[in-house]
Amino acid sequence: MFQNRDHKWVYLFQDGHATMKNLLGGKGANVAEMRHAGLPVPPGFTITTEACLGYLEYDGQFPEGMWSQTQAALKEVEKAAGKTFGNVDDPLLVSVRSGAAISMPGMMDTVLNLGLNDETVEGLAKISGSRRFALDAYRRFIAMFGHIVMGVDTEKFDRVLNRFKAQTENGRDTDLSEAQLSEIIEAFKLIVFSDRKGDDFPQDVFDQLRMAISAVFASWNTRRAVDYRRLHRIPDDLGTAVNVQAMVFGNLGWDSGTGVCFTRNPSTGEKVLFGEYLLNAQGEDVVAGIRTPQPIAELVHDLPEVYQQLTEVTKKLERHYGDMQDIEFTIERGVLYLLQTRTGKRTGPAAVRIAVELVDEGVLNPQSAVMKVDPVQLDQLLHPMVDPDADVTILTTGLPASPGAATGQVVFDPDEAEKLSAEHHIILVRHETSPDDFHGMAAARAILTARGGMTSHAAVVARGMGTPCVVGAGDLHIDYEKGTLAVNDYEIKRGDWITVDGSTGNILLDKVPTRQPELGGYFDTLMNWADSFRRLGVRANADNGHDATVARQFGAQGIGLCRTEHMFFGDERLALMRQMILADDLAGRKQALDRLLPIQRHDFIEIFRVMDGLPVTIRLLDPPLHEFLPNFDELQMELAQLKLSMQQSNQFTEIDQILREIWEKEQLLRRVEMLREANPMLGHRGCRLGLVFPEVTRMQATAIFEAACEAASTGITVLPEIMIPLVSTAAELENQRQIVKEIAQEVLGAHGMVLKYMIGTMIELPRAALTADQIATHADFFSFGTNDLTQTTFGLSRDDSGRFLPHYISNKILPEDPFQVLDQSGVGELVEIGVTKGRKSNPGIKIGICGEHGGEPKSVAFCDRIGLNYVSCSPFRVPIARLAAAQAALMHSQDYMKQFEGLEKQRL
């Protein structure tokens, strides 16, 4: 091929196509597409990636015919631009850019203004009416070309330039005189000559072009590019294309100009042109900020025809790309050119409004509109968000544990937080939180902790309450005694204002304006479309009536995970729970359980009422019992303190009192020590508790079925699904199922009720997934607990991973945090095994997922692909999951893909 001179090595932009990305590279394909859309793009051509491979294979020789095809293409460009390459009077200048199929740092970027030499620079001076401009362009070109193409160290040019700048009044580029610029040009040429041992800076414009093309080809094999490909597993035999494009100038008079423009308002989504421009200026002038740009609407007065053209072009663009565009344009002597267009970034509310309105306008169909909105952006519609236009100072970034932004005054003590909250906006800041801090957390506008992960106490409670929360912000140095919070170079005192952004994890200095969420029309329309496309059910994880209410408002179709242990926190309950755990025998345990029973029953009734007609999955007690007991270290310190105060006391009655306290604390300490575990994550928890203490399972089952009967008797439709946690072997489930069934018969019998209910299990251990065929014979449903499954599959404790997981992610050992995005090749493989085996022995089994991943779009797509029945996530993630599920269903449906292709073609 490389020796076939008739082979096509060069494509004019109008001859390329969007589908030819491998041959023309990303940039080349993109500009070809713009041409096809009828957009005014400066003329140019692309030299193919094949030519690059030939060049590399034949040791730096262009393939046969490539150069002559390049020259021919250049002739076409000259025709289109009305200028001639190397012509002294009106020279065509070009840019030369690399463009691989995959964008890749480390490769040659861009050479601008190629075609300038000692003669054409005068031509440019003439037609631009500014000799200074032409000389400045020339000296920039020599340095750029000298460095990028000829390999001269940039610093050498900079050193000379700086010496000249030092001679001016203000020491700026713009202060250099024409004379100085001429001197600089000569000096730069000399640098090139001396550095390259006698090679002059090329005055022949075709030499310039040939050398630039060669340099782009060669940059494919620079060390940085090769390393990058190795790291990202990009094949080495793709090669890069080269794009040669005519330069256009916005500074050739007052009928020229330059600007940037969004086709709609990216903040609100409103359908108006949004952006700014400067007449008789180059892009650099806009960036330098010397002149103030005009709002785009003014253009209608300055250049009405161009404004009209821009309005039409933006319509065409949106119709072509099916989305709001962010464009760069230049006007050269009254002619509009588009330099770049890309899909514009926007806020969540804008994204929703734009997608819906594009359907109204007939640009998109509802399927495409659903595909256009990033589900994660919906979060901005559900929570207050930091005003995107605000200036902020980021103090540090932690884990975004519960979304939304809130501004308030820092308080470190939960009691104080509660006391002050009536009259102040409080941000509660703690090392980490415990059940004892609940009242302070409930009183706070936002919660911030230095330790803990996405499932720490603070994170879980905050998500439940919908309070913004950032956890694990390791940079914080909190001193409770001094009442200060040191973070990087700042010291925040009790009472100082900060802003917590739970959507991003950012902690911001001082008050920051926030925007209230707006739901309504556009949102509802989009979500209705989404619901009509998705296959996955979407449920919520909710542990109480309040959360359940929120979940239902957001469209949850049931509760996928109700964690009963969260019901045991709170003063009275915790005391009873401790009494149960500390009991010496069955009788003692039963006494405590009997008092817990009505409390649990009451909680369940509330949830059943809210979820009337929808299923509620209730997980039996899961965490190790010592989680309900006081902290061992703290107890030990308290004990040491007591002993110390006894030593110091000399009052008999006081000593007596202390001795009794010591005795009690020692008893408690002993029990806490007995229950301590080396690895509580892998310890005596989940159904293992119910196996050893069946009375706990019995109490919980009794509470569930009594609550169900009571709710049902008031006309509520109750659909309880009892879930046995942490099963690793079928026999465990068989045992617990038997107990629950017996209680169900007993309670329903006593109430004379008939009630449909299910008993199933969480699949959250590798062994459960591997033996799902055996387990499924005892289960009406599976729910994959992918949090724990990720922990055991990776052998990775979420609580401890902070010490090395960030290192892993920044060094690309792991592509993402597997606790946030489901690891499809490891954990996902187990989920697939579990689904396949489970359905094999029990084809009708209902299967869902209830880990944090249930509200993460990529993970939702995975769940759709492997055919789960539903996902379950925290209430505020329900809309995200609904949209992500719709996108997944559309992506995985061939019909849609065909239709979508058709739509794209129709628009072209």
Place this chain on the structure above:
Amino acid sequence: MFQNRDHKWVYLFQDGHATMKNLLGGKGANVAEMRHAGLPVPPGFTITTEACLGYLEYDGQFPEGMWSQTQAALKEVEKAAGKTFGNVDDPLLVSVRSGAAISMPGMMDTVLNLGLNDETVEGLAKISGSRRFALDAYRRFIAMFGHIVMGVDTEKFDRVLNRFKAQTENGRDTDLSEAQLSEIIEAFKLIVFSDRKGDDFPQDVFDQLRMAISAVFASWNTRRAVDYRRLHRIPDDLGTAVNVQAMVFGNLGWDSGTGVCFTRNPSTGEKVLFGEYLLNAQGEDVVAGIRTPQPIAELVHDLPEVYQQLTEVTKKLERHYGDMQDIEFTIERGVLYLLQTRTGKRTGPAAVRIAVELVDEGVLNPQSAVMKVDPVQLDQLLHPMVDPDADVTILTTGLPASPGAATGQVVFDPDEAEKLSAEHHIILVRHETSPDDFHGMAAARAILTARGGMTSHAAVVARGMGTPCVVGAGDLHIDYEKGTLAVNDYEIKRGDWITVDGSTGNILLDKVPTRQPELGGYFDTLMNWADSFRRLGVRANADNGHDATVARQFGAQGIGLCRTEHMFFGDERLALMRQMILADDLAGRKQALDRLLPIQRHDFIEIFRVMDGLPVTIRLLDPPLHEFLPNFDELQMELAQLKLSMQQSNQFTEIDQILREIWEKEQLLRRVEMLREANPMLGHRGCRLGLVFPEVTRMQATAIFEAACEAASTGITVLPEIMIPLVSTAAELENQRQIVKEIAQEVLGAHGMVLKYMIGTMIELPRAALTADQIATHADFFSFGTNDLTQTTFGLSRDDSGRFLPHYISNKILPEDPFQVLDQSGVGELVEIGVTKGRKSNPGIKIGICGEHGGEPKSVAFCDRIGLNYVSCSPFRVPIARLAAAQAALMHSQDYMKQFEGLEKQRL
């Protein structure tokens, strides 16, 4: 079938066959086989399991033809026995027994002496010469039949019997007179009559037989039998057979008798008859111990012909069953009958000797001999064992952590143990051990701890030293201060003698005689055969030269796991390790590592020397770093203590000193707290250390390659295999492999050496097995770390499982402790996935296993079946693994199975 009267429902013993177990049940097939071997078995017949199913299906009706076939068979039995059923002068009595294909409690067991009634009892009196005997047999029969067949409560008979016994002088059965027995018989008949509402105790012997057969059939469906089948997943449609067999009597004069006999000495294996007998007696008399039985050798004087016959029968038996037999026999009027024969239990040494000698005698071929020895029994040949003939008192039982038995005096303090060990045999008893106790452990004859599991510090160190050790003996209450050890009802004081049996986990009161191990001839012969059959390689886990030497002596073909972290314990090393961990920066860490390097290098040289020519797999640092630091709780207590003493002090210099100590301890405490992990098992350990601190990997790799070069330069053949632990993703291995390769090049280059080495990984996390195809592209070998893989697959911490695992096993939630016997359906599934995927992307990869399972026979068989290259286990388990591997290879080789069948047939 059930209505076909020509269908064969009844088989005479001589018509049955060993292969007809499903039809004739286990007992029926077995007795048929004895008949075929030409052994003198009392005549009888078996009614088939089919007949039982017919009876159950047709609501308690015998299938057509069954009863007439039973009567016909009985006629044959009468002929063979020379007695007639129901005959008044010389009545044939029979036993009726159930016999399902699978032995099953809860089913009807045995009715003896069926055929007795008011008339035949007199015949029995006449021929036995003892009316008392006949009456006694009759009253027993009525009670047995009344209870088992007619369902009368046993207590009713007992109450009457006890009243009569109370009238005798000594209150014993044997004191009852003939008159009393007659009265009892009448009373028993009355009980049956009244209890069964008018059904008399059947005098018709055929009624007796019919009723007994029906009762056996019906017992298949008793509640207990059904529950048992459900629990053990035995199908319900197997049914039970019924065996009817002529009774023989050893008490019909001085030419009659009864006895038990082993065909060889079960303690030593020597080829002599071993057992005892009583003339003119029944089995009951032997059990009752009223008369002292004679050694079997005496029989040659009492009944020379019978003795001769017995000698011949035992030869035949061994030839037939291919093994030493344990038989029960009865002599009735000079005729020898075998009542039962089964393979006899024996000690390990006896098992080996018998198997080898049976080959010498042409009874077995070497393959069969290898199959006959239980690998676990080899342990007895390698360690001192408790004399099996000794009387012992078991104080309690813990986990058998390191095999062998040792007797010694209890000491609680390691320093004291070291001091006293020169002149005393010491047993070191601790709550649990730590690296600080090492000197005391090394000085002890055995180690006993109250806490800890099979991989606790005590267990690992003891196994390494070959010291007997029992851990986790939870019943022990140790009081260090008082110097006492309370266990159940005993209190052991410091200096008291106890015996620790590390093979069984038993703790025995006082001194107990032990036997020294004997290896040599028989053992070597058997192991040579085993080695010639096995496919799996066998390696050892060894961390130092001593262990490696032992391993090599026991036939290890390399080291499969050398745990480098064990090299960091010991005073100087631990201090350096702590220095490394506590260092604030890379420079500090490097300083400590530089000093650790020569120490590690020295250790490696020693191991390479011992293993000259064999591969050595060295695992890089694995445990979390805080394992090398002092205990957090203890530090905290020490700190509290220091503060207390400061409060109490009033001397400035002292306070100064204490303040400094407090400061240092607080520094240490802070670091220890920082490194503490919620779940260290799932924390920052394994290759995660090497990823974050590559300097640790570099130091270890340098030590390995420098040691290899040094050893190689003295003519040693070094085959190092560097193993990266706890890999969960291919990128981790790729990273660490790169570091090790760079060091290898560097060190080998500097030494001008060429050396073959491998780099591989442990597969010990589910994700590693699931993504083994990706990982294998960076690995020369895999070693499955099934200890950790079991922990993560089950989500089960070995350290914490003690709280519920015993409950699980005793309640059959789990069949076995998965840390001892590999869980094939869960963990094993992952191993298979790992092997399949690993070989797919890297067909030549070497794969082994190095968890505790590598020395457990069932697990070894699994490894053979799935085609691993080798297993690795602790040195003392190497012979067990060699034998188990041979058995597995034979079992899995079809050729062998055919040959074995041929051999069996030839012997028949």
